[in-house]
Amino acid sequence: MVLNFTKIDSIPVLPKRQNNLNKFSTYIMLTNQNNQLVLQWKHQPSLQRNLKLYEEKHDYFSNLFCHQGKGIDVANFWRKVAFDESQLIADWEPSNKIQLAYEHLASYFEEKCYWAAKDLCKERNANSWEEYLCIARLLIYNPLKLKEILVKYNSQSANLDTYITNILTNHIKFSAEVNRFSRWRLLYKKSEKELKEALKVFGIIEPEISLIIFARKYFKQVYLINKVKNPTRTIGKKWIAPDEEDFEKSAQCYNAEKVLPTAPHEVFTNSTKVTAKQIQDWMEICIKALESYPMSILPKFSLDALQLDGFEVKSELQVPEIEWEKISSTEDTREQGFLANQANSILSEQLQSMKLDDRKILLLYYGFGLNQKQLADRLEMNQSTISRYLTKSTIKLLEAIARISQPQQWVKQYIRRWLESEYHAPVHSDLIQAALVSAIKKLVNEEREILQLYYGEQIDEIKIASQLGISLNEIATRITRARNILQEKLMQEVNIWIKEYLEKWLGNYYKSIIKLVLKNEDKSGKKELKLEEKIFLVEIYIQNQLY
Incomplete structure (x- = not known):
């Protein structure tokens, strides 16, 4: 379901999720339609399968899940699963059930991210809604941070929804005030694997994915020297936006390197020289894709830390077996x-x-x-x-x-x-x-x-x-x-x-x-x-x- 902008504040309307299946297995996707930003709910198949599994095998969960008005109770169920690491795993349960519990909670809290970002924009009369939303989602899709937040939750003081909304609001305010967040830092820090995955989900296909990834490589080099490591920039200050000179220099590097044997095949076979405007457009696509896709929002350091803490993280590397069909x-x-x-x-x-x-x-x-x-x-x-x-x-x-x-x-x-x-x-x-x-x-x-x-x-x-x-x-x-x-x-x-x-x-x-x-x-x-x-x-x- 997709809705257009509201007339009040031009922030796109978030479609409602009608049932618990959607509330715990979908994430926000930002897309452009007719030059306007719109929001959609995208399904995570692995989360849907896990919900249906528990609905079939777990009687208590099934009773909760069938009552659509008890979403907060379902959230508390997953919070207990995430915390009770010592409990035995039933034969039918997935071995990574703790990881999946955090993913269900993050999916549920997506709406809280939206409303916290929107309310702050109204309060401050700012044009930073997309940035605020991304700050909030970066928090809930970091399992270590989310765990830290949920550990401090006291059900006697407030319900879970109110507690999370307050946490998100304060976190956005703090991050924005101290200039800790930058969409350009997000673009710079993400791995090639994460970016490629995000671009695919965003609807970009080959050979454009390879062209964009190659362009980002040289943009990062130029941006690092001209902006991040610039002597005039104070350490700890927000990463500023690149300018036309940065994009122009990135395009020059791209065009010089594309003909070398080390360049990706798709880049070499594209004879058109890229322009500064093309590099800029590609980088904007990268940022939109990263902001939209939660698996790419998840910081890599969190995955490493999770493995140390005994979490099971899905491997993204699939080694193909030799099959006769090949x-x-x-x-x-x-x-x-x-x-x-x-x-x-x-x-x-x-x-x-x-x-x-x-x-x-x-x-x-x-x-x-x-x-x-x-x-x-x-x-x-x-x-x-x-x-x-x-x-x-x-x-x-x-x-x-x-x-x-x-x-x-x-x-x-x-x-x-x-x-x-x-x-x-x-x-x-x-x-x-x-x-x-x-x-x-x-x-x-x-x-x-x-x-x-x-x-x-x-x-x-x-x-x-x-x-x-x-x-x-x-x-x-x-x-x-x-x-x-x-x-x-x-x-x-x-x-x-x-x-x-x-x-x-x-x-x-x-x-x-x-x-x-x-x-x-x-x-x-x-x-x-x-x-x-x-x-x-x-x-x-x-x-x-x-x-």
């Missing part, structure tokens, strides 16, 4: 699944066709984790012989996968299609596209230049030849050479991925067999089996599978 040329999900199943089937068949000695070595190496020296000692063989056995077996399996994936048939077409359609804004989380971006950065200057002109700026070959002062044949030769280099580099990466896939597959395959065979033994109540006994049982199982 090395598939097709974009059809069903076909990808078919290829994955086909790989499993063919690899299983190949293993069953191997000699028993070869399979035994693979079992001990991938299943039980014995290294080559341990294998050699156990089987009374030379370590070099063990190495040859492993190499021979894995080559046979690799050849089987290669017959399915056939990279030599799809890589060339994939590269041509990618250059034509996704060169400007590659998906870096995609292994293939990330490999191509890395390969482009390693090309010599003339090869990078030809790709940029032909695929980036989409200039035809005749104009490129005229611009570079070379023949059409040379243009075609350079384009072909650049594509061939990318093809060679991608083939090398695909071969590495296939090998990694096989290593992972073999580990999972043999460990699953071991787990299956030993499952009944573990349940029998007998003492832990020795390694020799485990190996013997698994070998018997594998031999029986062959007949």
